[in-house]
Amino acid sequence: MTNMTQPWIFTARCPSVVGTVDVVTRYLAEAGHYIEEIQSFDDRASGQFFIRIEFLPAEQDAFAPEAFDEAFGARAADFSMEWNLTAPGHRTRMAIMVSKYDHCLNDLLYRYRTGQLKVEVPLIISNHPDLEELAKWHNIPYYHLPVSAETKPQQEAEIVRLLDEYDIELVVLARYMQVLSPWLCEQLDGKAINIHHSLLPGFKGARPYHQAWEKGVKMVGATAHYVNNDLDEGPIIAQGIQEVGHAHYPEDLIAKGQDVERITLFNALKHHVERRVFLSGDRTIILSH
Structure with missing residues (x-):
């Protein structure tokens, strides 16, 4: 079957029992919906089953998500299944938070502009004014919100207000060099992704690449993860590495590390907006191609 119409995305999770795949695929087949892509995983550690399906409705223009939920819900109830539908062409409303480093911001805005990343970027938030011109070039509102130890509660409250005002679904910390308070971490739970360098051993403090x-490290890397109250220890979505050698000086390590950060953050965001990421406790299940 060939069809240029964009598919709907169905994602679900439930306890691991016999018949989980069948209850979904049988319903889709009986309703005349065509499955284009399907991935599933049974997590023996948690006893949870995860599934992601891209499908074309029998009648695209007449497809009603409410009717789907009602009809499928009658069957899914026996499995204690939780599910979501994502409409074709949905673009996640994403806010970018950044400080002074511009490599991740530049990459994200390029991929947004060229359509590689299916998002909308209604605003950029920063604790420094340095990157405002870049935001202006992309015609994206830029909010400079300085922060100090004394003003942190007010600054973070303003961040949350802006996220609500712009109806933001996802926040990306594109090298936002501030530790979020437990309160803000709670507000962003499950909908904020951070990127940071990953070096072995872990070099903390100033000038980690130096x-x-x-x-004499032999590889540099990066980790993209969901934000939680444990600094840089949230559930991991994507990681990347790059080999280096004795001929690479600190500035070379920084440049290579920033390259890895860019692609790792893009991969994590792509997984998220395509509804390929499931949380299983503190772990992630990634149902990718």
């Missing part, structure tokens, strides 16, 4: 160079 520390890494002094120890």
Whole structure:
């Protein structure tokens, strides 16, 4: 079957029992919906089953999500299944938070502008004014919200207000060099993604790439994860590495590390907006191609 129409995305989770795949695929087949892509995973550690399906409705123009939920819900109830439908062409409303480093911001805005990343970017938030011209070039509102230890509660309250005002679904910390308070972490639970360098051993404090160079590291990397109240320890979505050697100086490690950060963050965001990421406790299940 060939069809240029964009598919609907069905995602679901439920306890691991016999018949989980059948209850979904049988309903879709009986309703005349055509499955274009399907992935599933049974997590033995948690006893949970996860499934993601892209399907074309029997009648695209007449498809009603409410009717689907009602009809499918009658069957899914026996499995304690929770599910979501995502409409074709849905673009996640994403806010970008950034400080002074512009490599991730530049990459995201390029991928947004060229359609590689299916999002809308209604605003950019920063604790510094440095990148406002870049935002203006892309015609995106830029909110400069300075922060200090004394003003942090007010600044974070303004961040949340802006996210509500712009109806934001996802927040990306594109090298936003501030530690979020437990309160803000709670507000962003499950809908904020952070990117940071990953070095072995873990070099903490100032100038981590210089520390890494002094120890002669052989690879640099990056980790993208959901934000939680444990600094840089939220559920991991994507990671990347790049080999380096003795001929690479600190500035080379920084450049390579930033390259890895860009692609790793893009991969994580792509998984998220395509509804391929499921949380299973503190772990992620990624139903990718």
